[in-house]
Amino acid sequence: MPARTKSPKPAESAPSENKAPVAHPPKLPPDTGKGRIFLIDSMSFIFRAYHAMARQRPMSTKTGIPTSATYVFVNMLNKLRNDFAPEYICAVFDLSGPTFRDQQAAAMKLKKFDKDAGAYVDVAYQGYKANRSAMPEDLAQQIPYIRRALDIYRIPILAMEGFEADDVIGTLAREAAERKYPVYVVSSDKDMLQLVNDQVCVLNPPKDNLICDAAKVEEILGVPPERVIDVMALRGDSIDNIPGAPGIGDKGSVELIQRFGSLQNLLDHSDEVERKTYRESLQHNREAILLSRDLVTIDQNVPIEFEPERMKAQPPDVAGARQLFTELEFNTLVQEFLGEGDEVGETDYREIKSTTELEKFLKARPVEAALAIAVDASLSETTEAEEPDTEEDSTQGSLALDTLPPATQIGPESIAFAYRKASAAIISLRDDKLRDIVRKTLADPKLTKAVHDLKSAMHALQPAGMSIECLEHDTMLYAYLLDPTYTTYTLKDLALRRLSLKLSGSLAEAADMVSRLAADLSKEVDARNLRKTYEQIDHPLVPVLARMEDAGIKIDCDVLAAMSERLERECHAKAREIYAKSGHNFNINSPKQLGDVLFNKLNLPRPVKYGKGKTISTAVDVLEGLASEHEVPRLVLDYRQLSKLKSTYVDALPALCRADSGRLHTQLNQAATSTGRISSTNPNLQNIPVRTEIGREIRAAFIAEKGNVLLSVDYSQIELRLMAHFSEDPLLTKAFLSGGDVHKATAAELFGVPVDEVTSEQRAAAKTVNFATIYGQREFSLGQQLGISTAEAKQFIAAYFEKYSGVRRFIDRTLEEARRDGLVRTLFGRVRPLPDINSKNFNLRGFAERTAVNTPLQGTAADLIKLAMIRIDRDLTDRKLRTRMLLQVHDELVFEVPNEEIEEVRALVQDRMEKVWELRVPLVAEAGVGSNWRDLD
Secondary structure, eight states, rough: OOOOOOOOOOOOOOOOOTSSOOOOOOOOOOOOOSEEEEEEEEEEEEEHHHIIITTTSOOBTOOOOOOOHHHHHHHHHHHHHHHHSSSEEEEOOOOOSSOOOOOOOOHHHHEEEEEETTTEEEEEEOTTTTOOOOOOOOHHHHHHHHHHHHHTTOOOEOTTTTTTTTHHHHHHHHHHHHHOOEEEOOOOGGGGGGOOOOSSEEEEEGGGGGGEEHHHHHHSSSSSSHHHHHHHHHHOTTTTTBOHHHHHHHHHHHHHHHHSSSHHHHTGGGGOOOHHHHHHHHHHHHHHHHHHHHHHHHHHSSOOOGGGEEEEEEOOOOHHHHHHHHTTTTTTIIISSOOOOBOOOOOOOEESHHHHHHHHHHHHSOOSEEHHHHEETTTTOSSSSSOHHHHHHTTTBOOOTTTTTTOOOOOOOOEEEEETTTEEEESSSSHHHHHHHHHHHHHTTTEEESSSSEEEEEHHHGGGGGOOEEEEHHHHHHHHHHTTTTTTOOOHHIIIIOOOBBBOOOHHHHHHHHHHHHHHHHHHHHHHHHHHIIIIHHHHHHHHHHHHHHHOOEHHHHHHHHHHHHHHHHHHHHHHHHHHHHHHOOOOHHHHHHHHHIIIOOOOOOOOSSOOOOOOOOOOHHHHHHHTTTTHHHHHHHHHHHHHHHHIIIHHHHHHTTTTTTOOOOESSSSOOSSSSEEESSSSSOOOOOOHHHHHHHHTTTEEOTEEEEEEESSSSSHHHHHHHHHHOOOHHHHTTSSOHHHHHHHHHHHOOOOGGGGHHHHHHHHHHHHHHHHTOOOOHHHHHHHHHHHHHHHHHHHHHOOOHHHHHHHHHHHHHHHHSSEEOOOOEEEEEOTTTTTTHHHHHHHHHHHHHHHHHHHHHHHHHHHHHHHHHHHHHTTOOOOOOEEETTTTEEEEEEGGGGGHHHHHHHHHTTTTOOOSSSSOOEEEEESBBSSOO
16 A cells, blocks of 8 residues: 555635635736737637527527627627737637547546445446537527638637647647747636646636736635646536536535645545545546546647747738628627728719709710619608608618608608719709609610619609619619628618728718619629529519518407407416416516526526536527426426517507508518528518417418408428429429328338328428428437437438438539539529538538528529519509519418409419429419418418
8 A cells, every 4th residue: 555645734714716806916927028929719708608698688680690609709809909919819719520538538437326226336428528419500600700700800710630629729828838928818718727827827808808827716716727627627517528526516626625735645545535425426436537637637739830920910801890790780890990981082972953954964974874873762751650860771872761661651852863983963853843854764764774772762762753764783682692691781881891981871972882883793793694583583573572562461450459468468377377386486587587596496407508608598498408397497488488479479560550551561671681582571570470379360460451362372392392303303203293292202211101101200200301301400400309319310311311312412412512612502593602611610511511402492492482473463463453462471472362353363373383483393382362361271
């Protein structure tokens, strides 16, 4: 038996982390004159940013792109740059795939006390970080934007296969310190405190730029930096599935290391530990503790080259930053940090006051130049609606009045024309003679014209009895066609992105910008073979959508009022039930109070957390996971659904109706989604749930005018049919050509049974697998949906692709082309850029690959229904029918049809939708008729 060494004298007590810290100025790494190196622990901050805002105060763009984590991370970068002005800086990321720690932990066994046996028994170790779930989808969507932000700030991104970011940071910190660079590890992860020494400190910007030197480390953890590993080894880490010493905890780990001096000494003298639970834990888990020490130890010998010149701080890419922050709607960053672009400069803007002057101006236009138009819609107003913000709207070119239903406008006061750079004229429409010339000019079928956002211009001019003919260029639609991944396409944003110019808001300036942009964007559209898509789909769809917006849809406000009262009672009843079941009265809408009740008072299992933060989530997925453990999470989910539907739809919709007609006028947006789908805003009528009883009740409030009915025609399984068309898979094609149930046919193939013997459970599983192929789901997600293991889900997918080999070939071919071209196209040539398709980051690449497979299907479906809308609208006009197209909800069209026209219109719409394009399998459009949107037969 080895000789024992004398144990250090026990400390009186371990410092409490709840005590107010003793203030002391941090001892910074000495200034050697070589410049400081800042190493950013990127994923640590990204996960913390996500939990700090995404779950508590989520942010997203108008089109639904989540931005919370990106916003917090970018602000952290700005704070770092402004407060410290680093001389050298880099961002370190993790890569997907196993690391050396996974190999270390592979053969590990744990000891667990078996109450029945009355002894410790060996149990299998599930693996390092086995508790980690896949990155949340709304966070994965933000990683590409965060990486773009780093590129814009010219901060290099470093990573090393087989190692974690901590190891790369540790190695770079060691090498930099050895070369006498002062090192600042930018992280809020306590594991990083083990790196602190005279040359290395840890900086935590969110904690008021807290700088941890050796004294601060001891103040926070109770041990010096060289003993941080020992404390962490005892504590373990439930997030990373590092077992540590069960039962010892945070306080005990500090007390023991303070007393025994080191982990090794503690283990060697574990029989001297007085507390029985501590002693037995140490003795029965020695190997696990030692392995835990290895797992928490940052490897400072990663084979990565230290290149300080590569990390040298540089000025940001201002143009790129304008583009990104405008796209993400970070208006404060655009304005305060980057400014609003350059001034337009010297211009020839004038006001025309006579017919002679106007005619002279128009005759001076070169034949080859389009007449650029901007309409002053900011002065359109009514007594029933609030006047829109003039400055914001005036940057739109031909301006959209988001706050006003189109029918309430009374027409513009002014219009501006331009046809060459820096020259424009404003014409008053209050002068009858000038107004008459403008009307004739706009209606001239031989005079080519350009505008930004034709639909808004049509709405603005319609009350004045004006219309635009021979409109050739719509700069908003051009910009959207060229890259549909931006979140906004206002003229103001486009001027920033394309011309690096800030707009003052003048009408002449708007016309000037349209003139500058139209020719260049038009050439790009031609160069990228998008002209046909523009001329056959996007441009002719504009008047169709304008008429739909003008029409609106009738709302039965009495139905919604009665519903609101009932839902109010149900919310109160549900809240009382939650209080009774939990034993506590609290604010159910407060994530903090709800989390306290669930995890502290009811002691429900704490959710698996992403990253190394302490934030406890009460998001939907967490509550769904807890619903089987206790009634309260399920009741909270019910309460949230009731409350959201009441506030979002039941109470909001009547307030948005026009008082004189009782009709609701949604805004249908062409330039809003990356796939080419039309979106609906102010209000969004595409998100009304259809699978819940309450959602169906809300739809019952959408009614037809007296003497009319609602007709809904919906494409059946259009994306699966497009998969059959693109893939030419024999089995999938046969299923659709036969007119049978495609999901039953798939189930018969997967389960090896005759079609007529397929059970409802088998059909449901096959349906899930069918759509999983469209949306590129992986084994983990499919397993969760089907309630089976990941291994079983993997077998399901393998069996599917074995049977449907054509689908497999289509996916492989699509991915190969996407990797080659960096984009994918729909059947009609619409593009979707995929900048991360070749990324080394698994999550980024995986999201891009799923997008690559889905976009040609979803985007082509969107294009098909747009074509159908254009042809149906033309037929309704040609036949002089009184039927009005009201709504487009993804694959569904809704019409208001006079009773006497219903048979003709139903046949017309179904025929146009089903014959819109010849595919290898038939398109099927199913129709329903009723007095309201719910009751359609």
